[in-house]
Amino acid sequence: MNLLELFFIISGVIIFFLALDIGRKKRFNALHFFVFLFVWAFLSWIAFVPQMLQFIWDIFWVQRWADVLVYASIIFLVYFALLLLRKTEENWEELTHLIREIAIQNSPKKNLSWKEVFVIPSYNEGEVLISTIKNILDHGYENVLVINDWSKDDTRKLIHKNFSDNKNIVVLTHYKNRGQWASLETGFEYLRRYWDMKYLITFDADGQHDIADVKQFEKYLKHHDSVEILLWSRFLSKKKVWVPLFRRIILKLGIIFTFFISNIHLTDTHNWFRLIRLSALDRINISIDGMWHASEIIDLIAEKKIIYKEVPVNIIYTEYSMNKGQSSMNAINIAVKMIWNKFFK
Numbered sequence: 001m002n003l004l005e006l007f008f009i010i011s012g013v014i015i016f017f018l019a020l021d022i023g024r025k026k027r028f029n030a031l032h033f034f035v036f037l038f039v040w041a042f043l044s045w046i047a048f049v050p051q052m053l054q055f056i057w058d059i060f061w062v063q064r065w066a067d068v069l070v071y072a073s074i075i076f077l078v079y080f081a082l083l084l085l086r087k088t089e090e091n092w093e094e095l096t097h098l099i100r101e102i103a104i105q106n107s108p109k110k111n112l113s114w115k116e117v118f119v120i121p122s123y124n125e126g127e128v129l130i131s132t133i134k135n136i137l138d139h140g141y142e143n144v145l146v147i148n149d150w151s152k153d154d155t156r157k158l159i160h161k162n163f164s165d166n167k168n169i170v171v172l173t174h175y176k177n178r179g180q181w182a183s184l185e186t187g188f189e190y191l192r193r194y195w196d197m198k199y200l201i202t203f204d205a206d207g208q209h210d211i212a213d214v215k216q217f218e219k220y221l222k223h224h225d226s227v228e229i230l231l232w233s234r235f236l237s238k239k240k241v242w243v244p245l246f247r248r249i250i251l252k253l254g255i256i257f258t259f260f261i262s263n264i265h266l267t268d269t270h271n272w273f274r275l276i277r278l279s280a281l282d283r284i285n286i287s288i289d290g291m292w293h294a295s296e297i298i299d300l301i302a303e304k305k306i307i308y309k310e311v312p313v314n315i316i317y318t319e320y321s322m323n324k325g326q327s328s329m330n331a332i333n334i335a336v337k338m339i340w341n342k343f344f345k
Helices: 003-024 030-048 051-059 065-105 126-138 155-163 180-194 213-223 245-262 290-303 319-324 330-343
Strands: 112-122 144-148 169-173 195-202 229-233 274-277 308-312
Touching: 003 030, 030 051, 065 169, 065 180, 112 126, 112 180, 126 144, 126 155, 144 155, 144 180, 155 169, 169 180, 180 195, 180 290, 195 213, 213 229, 213 274, 213 308, 245 290
Parallel strands: 112 144, 112 195, 144 169, 229 308
Antiparallel strands: 195 274, 229 274
């Protein structure tokens, strides 16, 4: 045995015990696992079968040890770039947590006991948001929680101007735009801390959701006490919902992807319209940045074994809501983000 083989054996043993220590401290994720497994197996292999090292060098046209150093440096740079990306994500998560906490602490903290609460995230939706809230009130509902995600269109002033005398409309304000996911989690955390209620309803500010569908939700709950979350579906309704062909294909692929990633079968995976009982709220903590939080909620439903049911709804498509909607190609970004968070985070 020469010194090179001895070096590989010692390195392999060190990496093996390092992997065991990280695993014992429960700091493993899939990325680290595969990196350690590959490096340990590779070092063990070339230590006991040294002739394979020359074979590998021939494949990659390695003529000198300097070439090995260059290739190893590239691999480590990629690996550390991934670690840096993860650290950046952690910093953004901490910033979001701080923004959320400031919004809650600056809010009118009330200990209220209500039957239902409409949770509405809003970003630059001022004018249409007012119409949406009025529509909710006109249908006999009273309680609305708006999360103003640092809108630039005077959303706070518009709400105060139209509903200053209504104490059942509460506005939380982010002092930096953080996206719909953070707005929802801010609303959820506020309700966890201060409000006693039976259920909440997540509702879009743009008027796309039909308030009449809430009656179906409530009717279903009366006869199904065990169900904790109701999710919308455009494709269970008796009314034919027009969806562009390309978007329909994306939605169908999303159903297949959700089934394999979360092991849950849905007919509609873009679930913005939901009814969530208080019993399920403590088990739903949104952490994924961007518009893919809907997929994370589905994943949490499967992971936490939350009892759910899909119900048919009527979606009101307007020129305004269609223009502001996310691109169908963003589904690829959602898929990549879900895979990253599920297996490598």
